[in-house]
Amino acid sequence: MTQNILVLPGDGIGKEIVAEAIKVIEVLKADFGLDVELSHGLIGGAAYDEYKHPYPEETQKLAHAADAILLGAVGGYEYEALPRDLRPERGLLGIRADLKLFSNLRPAILNAELADASSLKPEVVSGLDIMIVRELTGGIYFGEPRGIRELENGEKQGYNTLVYKESEIEQIAHSAFQIAMKRDKRLCSVDKANVLEVMELWHEVVERVGKEYPEVELSHMYVDNAAMQLVKEPKQFDVMVTGNMFGDILSDAAAMLTGSIGMLPSASLDINGKGMYEPIHGSAPDIAGKNIANPLATITSVSMMLRYSLDHIELADKIDAAVEAVLKQGLRTQDIFADAEGTTAVSTSEIGDAVVSALRSL
Ligand code: IPM
Ligand code: MG
Secondary structure, three states, X not given: OOEEEEEEEEOOOXXXXXXXXXXXXXXXXXXXXXXXXXXXXXXXXXXXXHHOOOOOHHHHHHHHHOOEEEEEXXXXXXXXXXXXXXXXXXXXXXXXXXXXXXXXXXEEEOOHHHHHHOOOOHHHHOOOEEEEEEEOOOHHHOOOOOEEEEOOOOOEEEEOOOOOOHHHHHHHHHHHHHHHHOOOOEEEEEEOOOOOHHHHHHHHHHHHHHOOOOOOEEEEEEHHHHHHHHHHOHHHOOEEEEOHHHHHHHHHHHHHHOOOHHHOEEEEEOOOOOEEEEEXXXXXXXXXXXXXXXXXXXXXXXXXHHHHOOOOHHHHHHHHHHHHHHHHOOEEOHHHOOOOOOOEEOOHXXXXXXXXXXXXXX
């Protein structure tokens, strides 16, 4: 049966990088028998421009009907003055919540070709392969009450609430243990149980769920130490599981270990494995429209989609091999270009075309 992929380019460089990923999907359809159709929708600022909402009903309908979603990025300077509820970021949070995409997988894999692009010494990062599992639909991002209020003395006070229910922790813990089972069977749960009650519960529930996965070696780490360990000795980690905000922060740090945030894909999955796939970087409005952004994270997001939602592991492997081949050829967008011998600086569309020809010649 033909599967439907909803394409949501979003804002900034989103359109350019998604265009390259679509080229790859078209080759898989034409030459490798992939049976998918694409639908197209708007999210973020682009949706606000058209519908005055960052996640409008039109997009909601398309999202519910799709088997998987490919998203570019959201956000732009021109939307910063909008009321909070209408900002592009709210579109992203809205679709995550609406589709109950609670499990966010953010791999940080160092491509051997790019060991020199990392800000850490090559021996610290070579062979790096971490999977961060971030809880995505709860925690302080969604906790109520929230707001900015005026105190009796007229001073303003901002407040948010960090809450997790047992069921939410159980769900993300199962997701993380299952992923660990398919990898090196080591899971590190990151919390702040020394200070926050909600994290004390987190620790306790993860420990309890762990009893169902006796083969997985479970450890716990406070988030401040985890941040330090990530830059000190990142290869100690296999899978990390953490809440929404800690995951947001740690995944950016982990991404940079690999040299460029422009290289990393992500998956956000619901309980049935339906997912939204997006590069972990943002919309980079400063370089939008210049044909210099790195589309490889978006292209490997398609690979994750084939692996986790559409059940085409062999095609996912082909995309990964094609990306690897292109890096071996020395082609680099500017974010990963180090002016080393044998490397050539190329544009967004040139590297996309190179992936396409590498795929064809596999
Ligand atoms: C991310 C981003 C988002 C987040 C923003 C754009 C709302 O930083 O996906 O990591 O904080 O979750
Ligand atoms: Mg982030």
